[in-house]
Amino acid sequence: MAILFSNATILPMTADEGSPKTFTGFVGVAGSRIALVTESASEADAFRAAHPDARIIDCTGRLLMPGLVNTHCHAAMTLQRSYADDIALMEWLHDYIWPFEARQTADDVALGMTLGVVEMLLGGVTSFVDMYYHENRCVEVAERLGIRAMLGCNYFDSNVEEVLPEVGQAVELAACCDRVRIALAPHSPYTVSPENLRRGKETAERYGLHLMTHIAETQDEVRIVREKYGMTPVEHLDALGMLDARTIGAHCIHLTDSDIATLAARGVAVSHNPQSNMKISSGVAPVERLRAAGALVTIGTDGTCSNNDLDMFEEVRTAAFLQKSATGDPVALPAYEALKLATVNGARALGYAEGELGVVREGALADLIVVDLQKPHLQPVHDLVSNIVYCGKASDVDTVMVDGRIVVENRRVAGVDLPALYAAVAAAVKRITAK
C-alpha cells in the first residue's frame, strides 16, 4: 500500500556540508521505498492519482525526518537494566552480569530483545546493530516487530566453537527478510585470540557479512594488547586483516594519531557511545579528530547495563555536549553534524550506499519518523535542527515507518501488548535472579 505524508516539515538530511535545508511538503512511499519528495501540491495530487488506495497522513505541525540508526547495542540486556549500577567493574561482571547471563535461556534473550526493540521503535530508532548471544533466535523478533537490524553473533575464545557453527543457520533464517542481516561479533582484541579473530573474519567473508568488535574501550584493554602483541588494538586488528569498510568498531576511545589514520583509511565505521563511556568512566572518544581524519563516525547507545536506556535522541545530544566539553571548543560537533552521525553515517555503517538509507530522498528506503513539534520544549522554532538535537525527546516521536511499513503510530507499537510484555519480562527476571 502507498502512503502519502502531507503538509510535513521535512528535514531530508541530504545536504552535503553546510547548513541543513528544511521545507514544507509531501513525501510519498510506495512499497519499501520513498517514491516522492516534493513541495508541490500538484505533484502530491499526481501521486494520489497514481495510487488511489494511498493512505494520507496529515503531518501539519510535525517533522518528517530519517529514522535514527543505533550502531552498537546489546538489546536483550534490557533484562539487566539497572541490575547493577554504581559499582566497580570487576564486582559488576563477577557478581552480577555473568551469573545472570549464565542463567538466561535463548527464550529470555528473545524476550529481552523484544523489550529493547519496542523501546527503540518508540524512540525513533529504525535500524540497530546488535551484539549478543542467541542472535539466531532474535531474527524472528526483528522480523516480527518490523525494525531493520544487523544481529552480531558475539563470541569469546570460550564459546567460539558453539557460535561459529550457528552462523550459517542464522544467515538462512535471516534470508527470509531483507531488513535483517547477521554479522560476526568477536568480543574484542583482548578477549579473542588472533586465531579466533581470523576465523570470524573468514566466516564473515564466506557469507558476505559485516564484522563488529569492541576496540580500545579502556586503557586496560590497550595495555593488555600492547603487552601481548606489542601493538595497539587497532594495529593488532589491522595486522590480522580485520579492518575494512565492513567492520564496525565500538567505542574506539584510546587511539593514537596513527590508529585514527588507520581507521579512516580502512573505512571502518566507528560507533561512538558517549553515555556508556561517561557512565562507566571509559574515557572520551576523539570524535572530532576522527571526523577531521575522514573516519566514518556513527552513534550507538551500548547496552542498558551501561547507559541505561536505548534513547538515541539523548545519545546524539550527549555526543555533541561531550565533544564540546572535552575539547574546550563550544563549536565542536555542531547539531547538524551530530544528527548526521545518527542517520546518514549510521546507514553507511550498515553497508547501504550513500543516499539509499538515512535520508529523505526519492529512491531511498522508507525508514522515516514523524516528530510532534507542538511541545513546549520544542517552541519557538528559531532553528529546527538545534531544537531536535538539543531539546528533542524520544517521546516526541509519534509515528515510525521502517521499509515502507508503519510500525509505530500514535506512540503505539503495532502488534505489541505492552502489559503482557512487562509481565513476561518481570517473570523472567524473577526466575533468573532467584536465589
Add this chain to the structure above:
Amino acid sequence: MAILFSNATILPMTADEGSPKTFTGFVGVAGSRIALVTESASEADAFRAAHPDARIIDCTGRLLMPGLVNTHCHAAMTLQRSYADDIALMEWLHDYIWPFEARQTADDVALGMTLGVVEMLLGGVTSFVDMYYHENRCVEVAERLGIRAMLGCNYFDSNVEEVLPEVGQAVELAACCDRVRIALAPHSPYTVSPENLRRGKETAERYGLHLMTHIAETQDEVRIVREKYGMTPVEHLDALGMLDARTIGAHCIHLTDSDIATLAARGVAVSHNPQSNMKISSGVAPVERLRAAGALVTIGTDGTCSNNDLDMFEEVRTAAFLQKSATGDPVALPAYEALKLATVNGARALGYAEGELGVVREGALADLIVVDLQKPHLQPVHDLVSNIVYCGKASDVDTVMVDGRIVVENRRVAGVDLPALYAAVAAAVKRITAK
C-alpha cells in the same frame, strides 16, 4: 480540598545516608501539606473518613516522589531557545543575545517565563530559582501557573540603578503568595563592582531575601577577578561578606581547594549545571570534591540558550555521568545521591528547613510528582532509583502537585491553552527578530 494518592510506589527521599527505601502505600494531602504517609490501608481509610470530600487518585503502577527543584535558570530565555547555537561566545553575545534582549519588553519576558514554567511543570519541576530581568512582572506568572519560585532580580553595574529600586515593589507583589519569593541577583563578581555587590547584599538583608550570582563559571572570569582584586572569585565574594546560607552560587566550576572549603563553611548552595557547562565548554564542576567537603550541592538547568531545555531528569542524569567521566571513577555520584541534589538539597537551597520540602513526609509541603512506570524504558524494575535517574524522562511525569494543588494532570497543565501560547511566542519572536 484533601487528596489521597492510593496504591502508589512511594520514594520518600527521607533516608539519610545509604540506600533508598521505597514502599507501596498511601499519601494524603490536606491544604498545602502532606498529612499522611503510610503503608496501612486502615490508616488510609481513616484519612478518607476524616476528609469525606477527599479526591482519590489511584497510583497503581506509578511512582510518587518529591518534585524536582531547579536551582538555576533564566526561564524567560525560552524565547531565545536555539536562537544562536554552535558559535563562539563573543559572537553569541554581541550578535544575538544582547540585541534580542534589547528589543524585548516586560510582556515578552512574562511570555517567555510562561513557556518556561509550562515546560518545567510538565517535566516534574515543582520549584525553580530564576535569574533575569523584569522579575516583578513574572510574579504573576508563577502565582497563576502554581509553581514554587524564587525570582532573582538580575543586575549589572549598567542597570543597577533601575533594578535595586524595583526590588521593594517586587517583594510586595510576591507577598500575595507564599510560594513565590524575590531574590537579589547581581550577575557575577567580574561584571558587578564590589560596591554594587554590597548594595545587593544590603538590599537582600533589608527584605530578608536570598542572593544569587554566577561564580567561577569560566577560566576567563577567574583570571579577570584575580587581575582586578588579587583573589579568586570565591575569595573576593567572601571578603565582601556575600557568602552565607542565603547565597546560591551558580556553576562554581573553577575552584581551589580553599574555595571549596569556604563554600562549604559558609553554607552556600552550589547550583551545578552540567549540560550548560558541557555545551558551552565551561569546564567540569568539582561536584564530588564539593560533596566530600560538605558543601550543599544542587542542580540547575541554566537557560535555554545554553542547554537548550529545562529538563531536570536529563540534568540529574548528566550530573551523574559527568562526574563519573571526569573523575574516572564509575562509582562517583551514584544515582540516589544525584537525585538528592535535585530534591532535598534543592529545597534547602531555597531556604526550607530539612524535611519541610523535597521529601514525602508527614508535615512537609506537598510538592509531589507521579511518574508512570509502565514504559518500556522503565522495565524491568531491578532498582527503581537507577531506573528513574538513568532512564527516567520528563515525559514520564503524568501528575504534578505544588503546595497541595494539582497543576498538571494527564500531562495537561491546568489553565494553559498550549496552541495559543505557542502562537503568542511565535508572534513575539517574529517581532523581536524582525530586521
